[in-house]
Amino acid sequence: MKLLFHSDGVAGYVPAGFQFPMLIDSRGFSVVAVNLYILRQLATNAWSSEASARTNAQRFLDIFAYFEDNNISFGEVRVANLTEYRDFKLKHGIDGKPCAQATVNTAVMLFKKYWAWALGEGLIVESAPVSITEYNIRTRGLPAFADLWLPTAEEIKLFLSQMRGPEERIATGLTFCAGLRRAEVTSLPADILLSIDQMDRRRGAIRLELDGYHAPTKGNRRRIVEIPVRLYGDMINYKMSDRRANRIERSTQACTTLLVTKYGRPCNPDWLNDVFSHASALCGLAIHPHLLRHWYATRFLEYETPERFNGSETAAVEALQRLLGHADIKTTLGYVHLAMLEGSEKVRALTNYQRTLDRLLQE
Structure with a gap:
C-alpha cells in the first residue's frame, strides 16, 4: 500500500x-x-x-x-x-x-x-x-516499588503552584487527595455533586459514590471515595461558576462532566497527562497522575492506620482496597509495600505487618 x-x-x-x-x-x-x-x-x-x-x-x-x-x-x-x-x-x-x-x-x-x-x-x-x-497491548506496568520516588508534601505544593486554572487544580487534587484514576477524574459527572449538607460527611471528608456506569470506574465496580471537604467545596464552586457555564455555552454538544475544556467539551485522560507534563517541566519534578495515586495510598496508611483503625493494619489495608477500587487485595498490597519502603516513622513501626507483606509478595 x-x-x-x-x-x-x-x-x-x-x-x-x-x-x-x-x-x-x-x-x-x-x-x-x-x-x-x-x-x-x-x-x-x-x-x-x-x-x-x-x-x-x-x-x-x-x-x-x-x-x-x-x-x-x-x-x-x-x-x-x-x-x-x-x-x-x-x-x-x-x-x-x-x-x-x-x-x-x-x-x-x-x-x-x-x-x-x-x-x-x-x-x-x-x-x-x-x-x-x-490483542492486548504491552504496558510497562508499575515501576519497581523499591525504585519508585514519591514527592514530599512541599514538592506537591510546588507542583500545584504551576496549575493554570480551577480545572487543573481540581483534577490534580482528586489524584492525590482521593486516589482517583485519570479516567475517573475526567469522566466524573457534575450531577452527582450535591451541597455539602446533603452528603455523607465523615472524619473531615465527603463520601462520594461512584456507581461504575453513570460515574465510570475501572471494571465498572461500584465504590465509595473520600474527598476532603475543602476540595469538595472547590468542586461545588466550580460546578456553579460562570467560568464553567460560559465554556459549556461554547459547545454545540451536551457536556455532563464536571471538568470541561475551554471549548466546552469533556476533558479526557490525555488532557490530564498534558497538565502534569507542563507542571512537571516548570517545577523540575517528574510527576504523573498514577504516581500521586501511590502517594494517596502511602499517606492513607501512614496517618489513618494508627488513628482511624486503632493500629489495625488489616482493617486499614482492606479499607484502602475499597477506596482504590482494587478487585484483588494483592494489588493493594503492592501499594502497602511501597509505603513501607518509603520509611515513614509511623509506617516503619508496623514491623510485623511488613514482614507479613514481604512474605506474601514473595509467594
Whole structure:
C-alpha cells in the first residue's frame, strides 16, 4: 500500500494544515473503510482538538506505513503483525530513535478501535484465528516499588503552584487527595455533586459514590471515595461558576462532566497527562497522575492506620482496597509495600505487618 495525504501527498507525514489524511492502495484506489473512519472521528470530535486529531491520525496511519514497508496487504493483517510493529517501534522507532511505550500503545489502540468499528459496520471480514480486537497491548506496568520516588508534601505544593486554572487544580487534587484514576477524574459527572449538607460527611471528608456506569470506574465496580471537604467545596464552586457555564455555552454538544475544556467539551485522560507534563517541566519534578495515586495510598496508611483503625493494619489495608477500587487485595498490597519502603516513622513501626507483606509478595 502507499500512503498519500490530502494536502502535500507526503507519505508518512501529516502536515500542519491538513484537511484529512487519505490512504490509497498500490492500485491507486482509496481504502474506503480507513478514510471513512478518520472522517467519522473528525466529524464527531472524537479526537478532541485539531492538534489531537493530527497526532492521532499520524500515529494511526503509521501502522499502515509499517505494513507497506513490509509488503503486508491490508487483508492479511494479523495479530502477529501488530506485535512485530510494536517491537520494531520500541527498538528502532523513527530514524533510529526508539518510540516511547505510550506512543506505540496509542497507535495500536487506535488501530484496534478502527478494526472493531470496521467489523461492526461490515466493511471488513476477519478470518484470522485470533481477533485483532482481542490483542492486548504491552504496558510497562508499575515501576519497581523499591525504585519508585514519591514527592514530599512541599514538592506537591510546588507542583500545584504551576496549575493554570480551577480545572487543573481540581483534577490534580482528586489524584492525590482521593486516589482517583485519570479516567475517573475526567469522566466524573457534575450531577452527582450535591451541597455539602446533603452528603455523607465523615472524619473531615465527603463520601462520594461512584456507581461504575453513570460515574465510570475501572471494571465498572461500584465504590465509595473520600474527598476532603475543602476540595469538595472547590468542586461545588466550580460546578456553579460562570467560568464553567460560559465554556459549556461554547459547545454545540451536551457536556455532563464536571471538568470541561475551554471549548466546552469533556476533558479526557490525555488532557490530564498534558497538565502534569507542563507542571512537571516548570517545577523540575517528574510527576504523573498514577504516581500521586501511590502517594494517596502511602499517606492513607501512614496517618489513618494508627488513628482511624486503632493500629489495625488489616482493617486499614482492606479499607484502602475499597477506596482504590482494587478487585484483588494483592494489588493493594503492592501499594502497602511501597509505603513501607518509603520509611515513614509511623509506617516503619508496623514491623510485623511488613514482614507479613514481604512474605506474601514473595509467594
